[in-house]
Amino acid sequence: MFELSADEWTAVRLSLRIALAATAFSLPVGVLAAYALARWRFPGKFLFDGLIHLPLVLPPVVTGYILLILLGRRAPLGAFLADHFGIVFSFRWTGAALACGVMGFPLMVRAMRLSIEAIDRRLEDAAGTLGANGLWTFALVTLPLALPGVVVGAILCFAKALGEFGATITFVSNIPGETQTISAAIYTYTQVPGGDAKAWRLTAIAIVIALGALILSEIVQRTAHRRLAQFE
Amino acid sequence: MIRFEAAIKLGAFAYEVAFESAAGVSLFGRSGSGKSVTIALIAGLLRPDRGVIVVDERVLVDTEKHVFVPKHARRIGVVYQDAQLFPHLTVRQNLLFGRWFAPRTERAIEFGAVVETLGIGHLLARRPGRLSGGERQRVAIGRALLASPRLLLMDEPLAALDDERKMEVLTLIERLRDGFKVPIIYVSHSVDEVARLASPVVVFNAGHVVAAGAVDEVFGPRKVQAGESRFARSSVLTGRLVGIHAEYGMSEIRHPGGTMWLVGAAGAVGSDVRVVIKATDVTVSTEPPRHLSIRTVLSGRVAAIEQEDGPLAAVTIDLPGHGHIVAMVTRMAVDELGLAAGRDVFALIKTVALDERGIAPAGR
Numbered sequence: 153m154f155e156l157s158a159d160e161w162t163a164v165r166l167s168l169r170i171a172l173a174a175t176a177f178s179l180p181v182g183v184l185a186a187y188a189l190a191r192w193r194f195p196g197k198f199l200f201d202g203l204i205h206l207p208l209v210l211p212p213v214v215t216g217y218i219l220l221i222l223l224g225r226r227a228p229l230g231a232f233l234a235d236h237f238g239i240v241f242s243f244r245w246t247g248a249a250l251a252c253g254v255m256g257f258p259l260m261v262r263a264m265r266l267s268i269e270a271i272d273r274r275l276e277d278a279a280g281t282l283g284a285n286g287l288w289t290f291a292l293v294t295l296p297l298a299l300p301g302v303v304v305g306a307i308l309c310f311a312k313a314l315g316e317f318g319a320t321i322t323f324v325s326n327i328p329g330e331t332q333t334i335s336a337a338i339y340t341y342t343q344v345p346g347g348d349a350k351a352w353r354l355t356a357i358a359i360v361i362a363l364g365a366l367i368l369s370e371i372v373q374r375t376a377h378r379r380l381a382q383f384e
Numbered sequence: 385m386i387r388f389e390a391a392i393k394l395g396a397f398a399y400e401v402a403f404e405s406a407a408g409v410s411l412f413g414r415s416g417s418g419k420s421v422t423i424a425l426i427a428g429l430l431r432p433d434r435g436v437i438v439v440d441e442r443v444l445v446d447t448e449k450h451v452f453v454p455k456h457a458r459r460i461g462v463v464y465q466d467a468q469l470f471p472h473l474t475v476r477q478n479l480l481f482g483r484w485f486a487p488r489t490e491r492a493i494e495f496g497a498v499v500e501t502l503g504i505g506h507l508l509a510r511r512p513g514r515l516s517g518g519e520r521q522r523v524a525i526g527r528a529l530l531a532s533p534r535l536l537l538m539d540e541p542l543a544a545l546d547d548e549r550k551m552e553v554l555t556l557i558e559r560l561r562d563g564f565k566v567p568i569i570y571v572s573h574s575v576d577e578v579a580r581l582a583s584p585v586v587v588f589n590a591g592h593v594v595a596a597g598a599v600d601e602v603f604g605p606r607k608v609q610a611g612e613s614r615f616a617r618s619s620v621l622t623g624r625l626v627g628i629h630a631e632y633g634m635s636e637i638r639h640p641g642g643t644m645w646l647v648g649a650a651g652a653v654g655s656d657v658r659v660v661i662k663a664t665d666v667t668v669s670t671e672p673p674r675h676l677s678i679r680t681v682l683s684g685r686v687a688a689i690e691q692e693d694g695p696l697a698a699v700t701i702d703l704p705g706h707g708h709i710v711a712m713v714t715r716m717a718v719d720e721l722g723l724a725a726g727r728d729v730f731a732l733i734k735t736v737a738l739d740e741r742g743i744a745p746a747g748r
Contacts, residue, residue, distance in 0.1 A: 274468050277429050280455040281462045282531050283485025289456075292481075296472045 160350060162329050163337040164357055170245055170333060171313035174253035175306055178260055182309070183302060185257075186264035187290070191273075207319070208258040216322025219251055223323075247324035248331045252316040256309035263308055267301020268294065300376030307369040311362060334358050386535075386569075390425050390435030390445070397421075399591040407440065407535055407567030410578040412602075413588030419571045422588070423539045426569065427462050428455030439535055456485070461528030461566075465540040467520040469512035475523050476508040482531025492532045493564055501563065502526050502556060518549035522556065529560060539571045554580060575603060575618040576660045576739075599658075600707065617663035617698060619709045625650055625657050634735070640705025641682035645735045665737040666711035668699055669730045670721050680733040682709060686725050691715050699723060701731050 156164070188194070189201060207215045223230040223241045233239040241247035271294060279289040295302070317335040324331040326340060338354045341347030386409070389402040399418050411419045424430040426437060428444065431452060437445040439460070444453045461482070469478050479499070483491060499505050502522045512520060521541060528536055538557070542550045554577060561568050561581075572578050578585055578599065585602045587595040595602050603620055623639040628649050635650040636643060637657060644659060651657050673681060684701040687708060691697035697718045699711045709731050713723075723729070 272468070274464065275470060277427075277455070278462065278464070278468045279470075279481070280429075281427050281458070281460060282482030282527065283456050283459065284481075285454070285456045288485070293470060 156353060157350070159328055160337065160354060163332055163334050163354065166245060166248075166329070166331075167314055167333040167335075168361075170249045170252055171310050173246075173249040174256060174313040175260075175310045177249070178253045178257050178309055179302075179306055182257060182260040182264060182305060183295075186261045186268055186305070187294070189261070190265045190268035204261055205258045207255050212255065212316070212318025213322050215254060216251055216319035219247075219254065219319065219323040223247070223250075241324070243324050243327060243331065245324075245330055248320045248333065249313075251319040251323045252313035253309070255316050255319050256312035259312055260305040260309035263305035264298065264301050267298040267304075270301075271297045300372055303372045304369050307365050307372070311365045314361060314365070315358070385438075385440060386426075387436065387438040388422070388426070390422075390432035390437060392421065392425070392430065392432045392435075394421070397591060401588070401591070401593050403586050403593050403596055405584050405586065405596070407569070408561070408583045409569055410581055410583045410585045410599075411569065411571045411588060412573065412575075412578050412585050414573050416590075417588035418591040419573075419588050420539055421591075423462065423537045423569070423571055426535075427460050427537055428453060428458050442534075459486070459490075459531070459534050461531055461533035461536045463521075463524050463528050463536065463538045463541045465543045467512070467524040467544075469515075469520060469523055469527070471512055473511070474508065475504065475510050475512065475515070478512065478523060478527050479504075479508075479530055482527060482533075486532045490532050493529055493566075495530060498526045498529055498560075498564075501559060517545050518553060521545060521549075521553055525553075525557065525560065529564060529566065533566060536566050536568045537571070538568055540573070541570075542572075542574075542577060550577075557581070575620075579603065579618070579620040579658060579660050582658065617710050617712060619661050619663065619707075621659050621661060621703075621707050621709065622656055623659065625653055625655055627653060639682065639703065639707070641684050641703035641707075641731075643680065644682070644733070644738075645679040646738055647735060659738060661709060661733060661738065663698060663710040663712035665733055666709060667732040667734075668701070668711045668713055668717070668721070668723065669732055670723075670727070672730055673732055676732070677734075678732045679735045680738075682731045682733070684709065684729065684731060686723055686727045686729055688725055689718060689723060691718065699729075701729060703731075 185204060189197070220242070221227055223233070225231065225234065225242050230242060241250055275293055276289050279293045284292060315335055317339065320331065320333065321336055326332050326336045332340070334354050334357065338351045341351040386407050387404050391400040399421050401418060401422060411422055413419050421430065425432055426439070432445060432447060434447045435445060443451055444458055445451060470481065473481070479495070483495070502525065504519065504522050504526060507515060507519055507523065512523070515523065525541070541557070542553055545553060557568070558581065560566065570581055570583065582599055584597065585599055586593055587602060599620055600622070603618070621639060621644070623637040623644055625635055626638045627636045629636065633648060635646040635648065637646060637650065637659065646659070682703055684703040686699060687702040688700045689697055695714055697713055697715045699713055699718070700708055701711065702708045711731060
């Protein structure tokens, strides 16, 4: 019952790889975006904020379709990336990672932004008067103090990426071994006769992974609270 | 030397200040008067709408020439009211934070000497969260000092401390200023602290400078209304410590107007000391007191009486030689004693009301 077949294993491995890649590439961009939203004032900030949050409110299929229009093989941007950099997204696992990253991005940025906003700006000012420029202040004061939020943001993005379905299947389809994640595989198995056992096993795995991510984020939050309690 | 001219509008608060002084100066005024804005402008935390700020011939801000040296390049230390230590770093890491950014050739101040002077050696491995208010403030002062700043700004550094700690930290600040030769701009709304530090004073009110000069001049009659509270008025008297009477544990301080008595040993015999006297601790009498416990009696002449419709009146008494003393009395007392300018009176001060911990050697 709990023996996984080769293609089920492939789906699990692929899901983890896609989710990890999506989180890893979103992380630096997410930190930057969160910092910009928390600390900077610039024209068009409202629009920027809205753009980041768009995947959260749009139907995932729409997000996937927009990605397809922008980055498909025959789309200008997609063709440009393919011709000049050899980067192809459509119908590849990298495309799935991109779709998952885009979908997880707003969740990640929200968590990080909140934790950056919670830092007393005067601590950053203090670092400045002690000789630290903006970059050093960020590295030595802002980032370490925001770390719990950054980790929670990353875990949220990872969890979202793991469960992403609509945008991924619209953008890169459902190709076993290339773009078929756990979610897509479960969907496929429920569509064929006798696929219930397979679907059930993958469902159990999805629950275990999701629960693991939740517990991890809880541990991080509690550790952070304990450390914050020391600050008082 | 500091040359300061700046104007900035912060919401409804219009700030326009100009002063020039030695780098060691006290900024005095009630909260909201613009002292902290001045600190932020000198430190580079605020950008003035227009203005020129020059410290020791180094132009930090000149809006017309579009000069604005960023805060990390100014090398001006700041000590805040609430320490603002980095909570994720140990005390040692906090102390060394600014030192690490100071150019090697300009690291004039030694880690060991600062730690010893501030008495924080036993705290080095701790995190700021586990420190008391006084300890935190000492670490904050050490951190700012170890960056070897050209100028140290202190924004109400004692405000969050209780009276005991205040005296302790104030003594340390004096010792650091004199020992490590770092000029300090000290912001406070406390006459006691400003008088004790004895630097020139700039007085702020509602975003403007209303008075400037030496401590004794500025805290003269009618020049300063430090706060609406009657407890905020004080006067500063300088006298010579002529003897310490061991059998009673008292110090005798001679002033041309009379003898002041203080509890404990107020300093070295023969030195000049500065005594801060709260206006509410002064009693006015028209004849020399006889059957009273009062030990300190100063004779003088009423220079001015400030009174309005309220129940209170501030009587300024000129003392022979130098100085004056302000007594806070009721308007009823003024009428019943027939007090008026020109009248010879005695100022009576309860010795136990004088805080011997606030006594500073004078003459700086």
